[in-house]
Amino acid sequence: xxxxxxxxxxxxxxxxxxxxxxxxxxxxxxxxxxxxxxxxxxxxxxxxxxxxxxxxxxxxxxxxxxxxxxxxxxxxxxxxxxxxxxxxxxxxxxxxxxxxxxxxxxxxxxxxxxxxxxxxxxxxxxxxxxxxxxxxxxxxxxxxxxxxxxxxxxxxxxxxxxxxxxxxxxxxxxxxxxxxxxxxxxxxxxxxxxxxxxxxxxxxxxxxxxxxxxxxxxxxxxxxxxxxxxxxxxxxxxxxxxxxxxxxxxxxxxxxxxxxxxxxxxxxxxxxxxxxxxxxxxxxxxxxxxxxxxxxxxxxxxxxxxxxxxxxxxxxxxxxxxxxxxxxxxxxxxxxxxxxxxxxxxxxxxxxxxxxxxxxxxxxxxxxxxxxxxxxxxxxxxxxxxxxxxxxxxxxxxxxxxxxxxxxxxxxxxxxxxxxxxxxxxxx
Numbered sequence: 001x002x003x004x005x006x007x008x009x010x011x012x013x014x015x016x017x018x019x020x021x022x023x024x025x026x027x028x029x030x031x032x033x034x035x036x037x038x039x040x041x042x043x044x045x046x047x048x049x050x051x052x053x054x055x056x057x058x059x060x061x062x063x064x065x066x067x068x069x070x071x072x073x074x075x076x077x078x079x080x081x082x083x084x085x086x087x088x089x090x091x092x093x094x095x096x097x098x099x100x101x102x103x104x105x106x107x108x109x110x111x112x113x114x115x116x117x118x119x120x121x122x123x124x125x126x127x128x129x130x131x132x133x134x135x136x137x138x139x140x141x142x143x144x145x146x147x148x149x150x151x152x153x154x155x156x157x158x159x160x161x162x163x164x165x166x167x168x169x170x171x172x173x174x175x176x177x178x179x180x181x182x183x184x185x186x187x188x189x190x191x192x193x194x195x196x197x198x199x200x201x202x203x204x205x206x207x208x209x210x211x212x213x214x215x216x217x218x219x220x221x222x223x224x225x226x227x228x229x230x231x232x233x234x235x236x237x238x239x240x241x242x243x244x245x246x247x248x249x250x251x252x253x254x255x256x257x258x259x260x261x262x263x264x265x266x267x268x269x270x271x272x273x274x275x276x277x278x279x280x281x282x283x284x285x286x287x288x289x290x291x292x293x294x295x296x297x298x299x300x301x302x303x304x305x306x307x308x309x310x311x312x313x314x315x316x317x318x319x320x321x322x323x324x325x326x327x328x329x330x331x332x333x334x335x336x337x338x339x340x341x342x343x344x345x346x347x348x349x350x351x352x353x354x355x356x357x358x359x360x361x362x363x364x365x366x367x368x369x370x371x372x373x374x375x376x377x378x379x380x381x382x383x384x385x386x387x388x389x390x391x392x393x394x395x396x397x398x399x400x401x402x403x404x405x406x407x408x409x410x411x412x413x414x415x416x417x418x419x420x421x422x423x424x425x426x427x428x
Contacts, residue, residue: 049374054381058370060296060415061362064288066372067162070099071284074275075214075265076183078104078221080171080229082254087225090255096162098262099273101284104177104219106168161291171232184215187229187237188222188261190251194240197264205239214269220261225254285369289362294354296416297361297423302350309347316340361422381408 056062077095082088082105095103168174178185188194195201202213209215221237223229234240243261245252252260266272298306319333329337378384380403385392392405399405 050371051375052373052377052379052382054379056373058365058418059373059382060292061289061365062370062373063376064292065285065369066374066376067099068276068281068284068288069372070274071101071281072099072272072275073101073277073280074217075100075262075272076102076104076178076219077258077262078106078174078178078185078219079258080106080174080221080223080233082222082224084225084254087254091222091258092160092163092165094255094259094262098259098266100262101276101280102164102166104166104168104174106171106174162288171230171236175233175236178219181217183217183219184209184238185233185236186218186220186239186241187233188220188242188257189228189234189237189240190242191240194242196244197241197261197268198244199268202268208238212269214265214272218265220265222254222258222261282366285366286362289366290355290358292415293358293361293419296419297354297357306347306350309343309350312343313340313347316343357423357427358419360426361419380406 050056050062052059052063077091077100079088079091082091088105092103166177168177175185195205199213206213220241221229221233223233229237241261243252243257243264251257316337319329319337323329323337383404383406385399385402385404392399
């Protein structure tokens with residue numbers, strides 16, 4: 001009898017387990033806020049993802065393809081009269097990281113105009129003008145501040161390699177361009193007439209754009225650090241919006257606000273992700289794949305030679321400006337000027353060959369892109385510490401065992417070799 005009870009108990013337990021598994025797979029959860037049922041499915045298996053790996057071939061092309069497939073043109077970030085170059089840099093990085101392809105800048109201060117570096121990242125910065133959020137110049141900038149700002153500029157320059165940044169001289173011309181392309185304009189605003197960026201509040205206005213929380217094409221505008229968007233922009237906006245805050249502080253740093261607002265819009269409407277025409281995707285493939293190839297086809301020796309030519313020609317341009325200003329020139333300086341044409345021709349030859357080889361290396365990849373990396377996190381072998389040389393040296397011991405500072409060698413499937421081999425094969 002005991003064994004019979006045990007068998008019945010086992011059978012009952014098995015039936016219950018099977019029922020629970022079935023219910024888990026078929027469960028429906030009622031969303032009471034919207035009065036509808038949403039079916040939840042088990043998450044996809046990790047094997048569905050294509051992760052970055054040192055064993056992965058065509059790694060950078062796959063990563064570029066992953067970024068392209070997630071890029072959106074449905075959402076544009078507009079920065080109106082920002083007065084702080086740190087915020088410009090951070091906003092550009094945010095746009096690139098979140099997958100927003102287009103950034104419009106109204107009456108910009110060029111991100112390169114406030115800081116000039118004579119060397120590579122981490123080197124001394126000789127000419128610096130830092131500005132606070134109010135627009136005032138920082139008269140006494142410490143070396144640490146200079147280096148920190150230099151790194152922000154470096155990141156911004158890298159971000160703009162993969163962004164389409166459009167400048168406008170005034171607010172009206174930007175509004176006209178957005179209207180021409182049929183974008184709705186949402187201006188961020190702390191006024192009490194603004195609509196909160198939540199599903200509940202946006203659903204009240206959804207009927208005005210096809211029942212969707214977010215319009216098919218929308219530009220989100222961020223104004224100056226001190227006073228926000230101009231009245232001209234606010235009056236032209238289809239909607240004023242704000243991010244819900246819960247503390248005494250009723251505003252955020254401009255770059256932080258941009259990151260949180262844009263991320264919230266993707267949460268509210270995940271279909272923004274990848275919202276781009278196939279024509280624009282193909283154009284990005286051509287530009288990005290070629291750029292990736294051009295960054296890797298030259299050997300270290302050739303890169304140094306090209307860099308010296310660029311530096312030489314910049315020096316000549318500075319000498320020419322001094323000559324126009326009436327400054328006296330020594331004979332050796334005049335001889336340097338005489339070599340300008342030959343140096344320029346040498347640089348042009350390098351650049352033209354590099355451009356042609358880059359297009360050749362990726363032509364068939366543009367037409368038939370490989371499977372994309374679906375998770376953009378780097379493998380430990382490819383992680384890099386994004387700080388200057390001096391900072392690395394300062395924290396060397398504390399950071400010694402961390403993946404980002406290990407500088408692990410890539411022993412196979414190196415991207416540079418991949419592109420060089422393709423050019424060699426196509427140019428026997």
